[in-house]
Amino acid sequence: MIRLEELAKFIPPYQKIADIGCDHGLLIKKAFSYGITFAQAIDNKEGPLEAAKKNLGGFCDAVEFSLSDGLSNLSNKVEVIILAGLGADLAIKILDQSKEKLKLIKRMIIQVNKNPDKIREYSKNIAFKIVSEKIIFERKHFYEIIVFEPGERDLRPEEILFGPCLLQKKDTLFIQKWKEEYLKIKDWHQKKNIQKKEFIENYVLKGEKNAN
Numbered sequence: 001m002i003r004l005e006e007l008a009k010f011i012p013p014y015q016k017i018a019d020i021g022c023d024h025g026l027l028i029k030k031a032f033s034y035g036i037t038f039a040q041a042i043d044n045k046e047g048p049l050e051a052a053k054k055n056l057g058g059f060c061d062a063v064e065f066s067l068s069d070g071l072s073n074l075s076n077k078v079e080v081i082i083l084a085g086l087g088a089d090l091a092i093k094i095l096d097q098s099k100e101k102l103k104l105i106k107r108m109i110i111q112v113n114k115n116p117d118k119i120r121e122y123s124k125n126i127a128f129k130i131v132s133e134k135i136i137f138e139r140k141h142f143y144e145i146i147v148f149e150p151g152e153r154d155l156r157p158e159e160i161l162f163g164p165c166l167l168q169k170k171d172t173l174f175i176q177k178w179k180e181e182y183l184k185i186k187d188w189h190q191k192k193n194i195q196k197k198e199f200i201e202n203y204v205l206k207g208e209k210n211a212n
């Protein structure tokens with residue numbers, strides 16, 4: 001469970017979290033080994049919340065379980081919200097529905113299953129800036145974890161696609177991910193793919209060629 005571990009690592013120094021779409025509750029379980037003292041486990045379906053209650057049985061005093069939609073019932077104790085394993089559109093909808101609640105939040109840790117660029121693009125609407133990013137690979141999938149804190153940061157189009165911190169670092173997984181994405185582009189003439197192709201060639205493949 002590299003993904004859950006890597007998500008939990010971004011919680012400190014904060015100690016009070018909410019996991020939106022907590023499902024099995026395993027991220028919260030992991031978060032206890034990173035020093036949290038309070039967690040709100042939020043899910044809008046009974047089945048997942050029941051599974052979370054079972055998995056978090058040993059931490060009952062420190063966990064509040066909420067059967068609710070997105071951030072609608074967010075506790076005002078919460079410092080860090082985590083949205084992981086959701087679709088980008090759903091994550092954006094959840095944030096957009098509760099902009100007021102975000103004003104109390106010190107950090108957001110977001111990992112969507114596809115199109116993390118949509119989250120980066122959206123973040124300017126809620127005045128959150130990217131402070132850290134990490135790319136991970138688990139069970140044949142690349143995942144991008146994006147950490148936001150209140151503030152402003154202008155992002156260039158290529159930073160929205162690749163992630164400003166990931167682009168700066170260009171680690172091995174990053175290069176691997178974008179080489180694979182490049183091979184997956186089938187329709188080279190579609191407008192969104194023209195720019196993507198150009199960016200991958202300029203920011204990923206060109207550097208590779210120079211390095212060889």
Ligand SMILES: C[S@@+](CC[C@H](N)C(=O)[O-])C[C@H]1O[C@@H](n2cnc3c(N)ncnc32)[C@H](O)[C@@H]1O
Nearest residue numbers: 021022023042043044045048068069070084085
């Ligand atoms: C794919 S699971 C992700 C589980 C976990 N966060 C992870 O990263 O492994 C998505 C969970 O989000 C819940 N969910 C979907 N829409 C939601 C919403 N609007 N509010 C709260 N939970 C939601 C689903 O019921 C499901 O348990």
